[in-house]
Amino acid sequence: DADVTQTPRNRITKTGKRIMLECSQTKGHDRMYWYRQDPGLGLRLIYYSFDVKDINKGEISDGYSVSRQAQAKFSLSLESAIPNQTALYFCATSDPGTSDTQYFGPGTRLTVL
Amino acid sequence: GENVEQHPSTLSVQEGDSAVIKCTYSDSASNYFPWYKQELGKGPQLIIDIRSNVGEKKDQRIAVTLNKTAKHFSLHITETQPEDSAVYFCAASSSGGGANFGNEKLTFGTGTRLTIIP
Numbered sequence: 348d349a350d351v352t353q354t355p356r357n358r359i360t361k362t363g364k365r366i367m368l369e370c371s372q373t374k375g376h377d378r379m380y381w382y383r384q385d386p387g388l389g390l391r392l393i394y395y396s397f398d399v400k401d402i403n404k405g406e407i408s409d410g411y412s413v414s415r416q417a418q419a420k421f422s423l424s425l426e427s428a429i430p431n432q433t434a435l436y437f438c439a440t441s442d443p444g445t446s447d448t449q450y451f452g453p454g455t456r457l458t459v460l
Numbered sequence: 461g462e463n464v465e466q467h468p469s470t471l472s473v474q475e476g477d478s479a480v481i482k483c484t485y486s487d488s489a490s491n492y493f494p495w496y497k498q499e500l501g502k503g504p505q506l507i508i509d510i511r512s513n514v515g516e517k518k519d520q521r522i523a524v525t526l527n528k529t530a531k532h533f534s535l536h537i538t539e540t541q542p543e544d545s546a547v548y549f550c551a552a553s554s555s556g557g558g559a560n561f562g563n564e565k566l567t568f569g570t571g572t573r574l575t576i577i578p
Contacts (some may be wrong), residue, residue: 351503378564387469389549389568390504397564405565406461437503441564446555447492449566451503 348372351452352380354440359458366425368455370438376450378443381405384435384454393410393436395437427457462487464552466569474577478542481572484532485548490552493526494534494566498547506533507548537574545576 351372360366363458372381381393394413402413412434414422425432435456439449463486473479484495491512496504508525510517510533517524521540526533537544552564 381565387570389464389466389570390566391568392565395564406567441502443564447494447509450508451496451505453501453503 351438351440351450353360353436353452353455356453357360357456359429359460361460364459366426366457367455368436368438370421370423372419372439372440372450372452374450375418376440376442377418378441379415380439380441380449381411381421381423382437382439383407384437386452390437392426393423394455396451405423417459425457425459428457430459433457433459462554462567464488464550464553464567464569466550468571468572470573472577473540473576475540475542477540479544479574481535481548481550481571481574482532483552484530484557485551485567487533487550487552487554488528488531489554492550493524494523495522495535496551496568497517497551498549499572500546503548533547540576542576542578543568545574547571547573 354369366445377398380395382390384390396415399415412424413430435454437454438452441449466483494509497507498504521538523536549571550569553566
């Protein structure tokens with residue numbers, strides 16, 4: 348969905364480096380999410396945010412941190428990247444006042460060498 | 461927590477035939493079951509969803525059925541077309557209750573790669 352953008356789209360980094368993945372949305376939604384997708388494992392929730400002041404851990408938050416800088420921006424950080432964090436990362440948004448639909452960005456492919 | 465199993469992992473069908481993808485869930489409190497379609501190089505997109513107070517829902521060529529007793533739900537695609545080729549994910553969630561909680565915490569299945577053979 349073009350209303351949810353992610354940068355960068357691709358990133359190759361080395362073990363131990365700090366990495367930040369960024370997500371921006373123009374949908375005006377309060378809820379934002381970060382997911383990780385691995386082959387054969389589907390999508391797993393890393394963190395989710397109800398609004399700027401409310402951030403919650405998901406299923407697999409260890410090794411990750413997030414920052415909700417504004418309603419429209421939600422960043423995911425890997426403080427010290429490791430090879431098993433190589434995956435496809437998706438940001439999503441939702442507006443539960445309207446529906447339960449989550450709107451996904453195009454994804455960031457991260458490779459940790 | 462919730463566990464969602466999805467089968468098959470890959471599915472090939474002739475164009476025009478029907479495709480069925482099945483999911484089971486473990487948490488009897490789950491009450492919302494969406495299906496997402498992911499095309500190559502894109503993020504998942506909702507195609508249909510169903511709530512626990514409904515047994516079946518249809519939208520043109522796609523339908524979803526839910527059996528709460530058996531804790532399984534299925535996606536049915538009829539008259540398949542080449543553009544139906546994609547990875548499909550089922551998911552389940554339960555409302556947390558209260559004014560501030562909805563179906564935010566989705567547990568996804570592992571995905572089905574559907575290929576339509578022309």
